[in-house]
Amino acid sequence: xxxxxxxxxxxxxxxxxxxxxxxxxxxxxxxxxxxxxxxxxxxxxxxxxxxxxxxxxxxxxxxxxxxxxxxxxxxxxxxxxxxxxxxxxxxxxxxxxxxxxxxxxxxxxxxxxxxxxxxxx
Amino acid sequence: xxxxxxxxxxxxxxxxxxxxxxxxxxxxxxxxxxxxxxxxxxxxxxxxxxxxxxxxxxxxxxxxxxxxxxxxxxxxxxxxxxxxxxxxxxxxxxxxxxxxxxxxxxxxxxxxxxxxxxxxx
DNA sequence: ATCGTAGTTTGACATACCTCGTACTACGAG
DNA sequence: CTCGTAGTACGAGGTATGTCAAACTACGAT
Numbered sequence: 680x681x682x683x684x685x686x687x688x689x690x691x692x693x694x695x696x697x698x699x700x701x702x703x704x705x706x707x708x709x710x711x712x713x714x715x716x717x718x719x720x721x722x723x724x725x726x727x728x729x730x731x732x733x734x735x736x737x738x739x740x741x742x743x744x745x746x747x748x749x750x751x752x753x754x755x756x757x758x759x760x761x762x763x764x765x766x767x768x769x770x771x772x773x774x775x776x777x778x779x780x781x782x783x784x785x786x787x788x789x790x791x792x793x794x795x796x797x798x799x800x
Numbered sequence: 801x802x803x804x805x806x807x808x809x810x811x812x813x814x815x816x817x818x819x820x821x822x823x824x825x826x827x828x829x830x831x832x833x834x835x836x837x838x839x840x841x842x843x844x845x846x847x848x849x850x851x852x853x854x855x856x857x858x859x860x861x862x863x864x865x866x867x868x869x870x871x872x873x874x875x876x877x878x879x880x881x882x883x884x885x886x887x888x889x890x891x892x893x894x895x896x897x898x899x900x901x902x903x904x905x906x907x908x909x910x911x912x913x914x915x916x917x918x919x920x921x
Numbered sequence: 922a923t924c925g926t927a928g929t930t931t932g933a934c935a936t937a938c939c940t941c942g943t944a945c946t947a948c949g950a951g
Numbered sequence: 952c953t954c955g956t957a958g959t960a961c962g963a964g965g966t967a968t969g970t971c972a973a974a975c976t977a978c979g980a981t
Binding site (some may be wrong): 737740 | 958961962
């Protein structure tokens with residue numbers, strides 16, 4: 680993953696990721712949606728703008744930051760964009776099966792409620 | 801489970817349990833501890849007082865209510881006590897593997913941080 | 922009938938959360 | 952260099968959260 684800016688972004692080290700923070704980060708529908716989206720994207724990640732959150736830009740920034748500070752996603756600048764990627768490897772090592780269970784749970788809930796989408800996020 | 805009081809307690813029906821609410825309920829250390837404790841108890845459940853939360857009684861009441869309203873536990877009066885039980889069956893049907901993943905994640909985190917307890921909760 | 926135990930209710934307080942608009946910065950393209 | 956795009960920072964508003972103390976209710980035991 681090429682970084683084209685040295686603007687620094689604080690990420691918790693893997694061993695500092697706390698379960699409570701992860702669960703809290705995942706407890707918001709907006710953020711859960713981001714995570715679901717990123718789960719279907721390669722390691723490069725996707726820019727914030729790739730996900731239509733239907734909220735203001737500042738709110739969007741806020742949610743991405745919550746996810747990053749909880750250790751759920753990593754963010755890195757590339758050009759004018761900021762690439763977001765799930766920290767799947769770290770999460771799986773720390774909390775095996777958790778992320779998958781949450782994603783499956785969300786998918787199941789969406790199926791039950793019939794709000795499927797063409798693109799599954 | 802014998803109920804000895806008709807004081808009513810509202811529980812969400814299984815199909816009304818929302819993933820976001822469950823994750824939020826689980827994102828508090830106090831409540832996570834309650835859930836971990838209840839996971840090691842039979843279907844009868846345990847009274848609130850069985851878990852030493854080290855908070856005031858009103859705070860304790862609050863946390864148990866959050867768990868109940870999210871659909872994580874069921875509560876029923878029995879005599880002067882109020883029995884609390886994990887809604888394991890409902891959660892497992894709705895979100896297979898989620899509860900177990902969370903409990904294992906918490907256990908793993910506790911091991912990493914070395915704050916094991918004689919009784920594992 | 923009285924007492925103790927278990928839990929509830931109310932009200933309060935400080936903090937955190939989600940949301941927004943506006944003004945701002947960083948970068949690539951022309 | 953200028954412009955547009957992507958995202959940030961700041962401040963504000965409203966709501967929710969976690970906490971407590973004090974007064975209360977419900978029940979079993981004596």
